[in-house]
Amino acid sequence: MTSKPLQNNLAFPMQRGPFQGNGASPWYCTLKLGTPAQSLKFSLDTGTNMSWVTSTLCPADQCKHFAGGRFDIQASSTFAFTDCLRRPYGFGPWGTMQVESACDVLILPNDARLDSQLFLAAAYEGDQFKQLDWDGGLGLPCSSAYVEGRSSFVLQALMREGQLDPTQPFVAFDWDASTRTGSCQMGAVDNAKTQGPHLFLPWSVYSELPGVEYIWSTELTSYSVGSEKLRTNIKFALDSGSSQFKGDNALMRETLARIAHSDQPDILLEFADGQITLGSELYNCLIEAGPEKGQVLPQFAPMGLADLVVVGSLIMEHCYTVYEYQVVKCSHEVYSLAPVGIWLFNRADGPQIITRSSSKPFMPGARAVLETKVTLPGPSIGATTVAGTWANDYGSVMTLEVSGRQVTGTYRSSTGSTGEYSIAGCLSGTAATRAKSQALALAIEWHDLGDAKKDPSWHWASGLSGQLSVTDKGDVLTLNHLLVATSDFPELARQGTYIDKLVYTRAEQQTPIRTSAESDPMSIENTLAGYWVAAGGTFLMLSVHSDSMKRFGIVQGFFRNQDVSAEVTGFTDINAQESNLSLQSVSLTIATDRDNTVRAVCGALDLMADTLSLLILASSPVAPAHAYLATQISSLHFTRLPVPSPATTG
Structure with missing residues (x-):
């Protein structure tokens, strides 16, 4: 050559x-x-x-x-x-x-x-x-x-x-957006552009999703929309191939909801040593081509990357951006590259989005080439996870899958009405170790996914909350169980709420049934959908879809109280009204970052009074010696709020 x-x-x-x-x-x-x-x-x-x-x-x-x-x-x-x-x-x-x-x-x-x-x-x-x-x-x-x-x-x-x-x-x-021209310079830095406010983002591997360790990620101390801090201690990545903010589903949806109901709040990215503030004039962008041409839209999109915020040109167009590597020479003319981090400098002629500078200065000049080996982290291997098949003392079996902090799966019951049922849930943000458990919450909809004969329990729902623990005898799931029976089941149970403690151990792997609900939800009208408020200002915003066969409702939405806010997922009985029941069962799960807590929220909607009564099982990771303090129970009584009008939502 x-x-x-x-x-x-x-x-x-x-x-x-x-x-x-x-x-x-x-x-x-x-x-x-x-x-x-x-x-x-x-x-x-x-x-x-x-x-x-x-x-x-x-x-x-x-x-x-x-x-x-x-x-x-x-x-x-x-x-x-x-x-x-x-x-x-x-x-x-x-x-x-x-x-x-x-x-x-x-x-x-x-x-x-x-x-x-x-x-x-x-x-x-x-x-x-x-x-x-x-x-x-x-x-x-x-x-x-x-x-x-x-x-x-x-x-x-x-x-x-x-x-x-x-x-x-x-x-x-x-990049200069006003002239639509720019450059990517490899092998040098323009020192004249490294003056003034700057931010250094040291590389820290993102290992939540194995296979994407190659991104330029760093620790993000907090992510706020206006005055509300929505997440703490997650990852941030700057991607020159991207434009908008994207990443964690719940965080992006919550951001869009806050923007829609607020007066154009700033986005505040707080790092250990510096901060970025992005105003609405920068994240609301004119779409210049494509199906949405001519619209001005906030640039935030869920992308299924748990506990990660990715952004590209929305920030890079306002900064001189330098990616720095560490070069390692391991033989003649063989160079390997390891990550050091990213340097950002406010453009002198642009908005000053770096609102708190890093204390670490950028030093111009040559960097040393190492001739010693450097070890980089890879994907997490062998970490304890709730994924797999679990059996309890009753002989019931559940098979769970994990994507980030979201849990899905199926449950095979051996008590009462037997069959196979859908599971949705969430995990706390830290994996289980011998020193500390991992909290999880699950929602179960007791409508059989197969061809079983219908019975009253098809209207019921359950919420489970507890811990994944690593013990000398293997992994153990210890879950507190709330069973909400919204109808009588002759010779089995009367209407009411039942509590139990369930202990699961790993069992032989089983393949869960894939239901149409996982891939083809349909939007429906349901009384549960809407805005709900409880004493102290606790707020729920819920939407309801159904699986393609209209067997049960799939619930999504947001939860907020004075301390935390988070995405809601779960199930509800969409057939209660046509079955002449006065109660509609509801089972929801919520994971909150600020307190690293998961919640199983289970109860019933009173169709006559139009009120929502819920019990909450809140679980946080604990050391084995404190297992008796792992889960706390409380209750909330919600009343409906009118749907906000455009005049009041901003």
């Missing part, structure tokens, strides 16, 4: 495409790929660990995107496949593409040629891709240790080929 050596750095000119509502950055760099060279638009993406490009492997009706470019593999004489297989590559909730592995020559802005491995997109579809302003992406993960196999890491390759000085391990983004 021939290359053109550089003096320490390489600048990639960047342009801003139209801002669209798909959460992807509008910024891209036009580079050339193949022989003869084909011009294509690439994101320089710190939110991915691989490089890819849309290709002519896509059928004519696939891979439609706003940028419109495709790499013609037949037209390049230097193109070669590196594998004969096609496989899916997932971008999490954002979407999935089918890819094949290949290599070709990437022509850099200085006309140097770099042999590169990359994925060829062979299929993708969906509005998120249709609104994409670029044809592909070049990944700039936090470390070479996390690079996806069969894909080049451009920064590492440039050092290896002698085109970048390894003592200058920087990637600096400078």
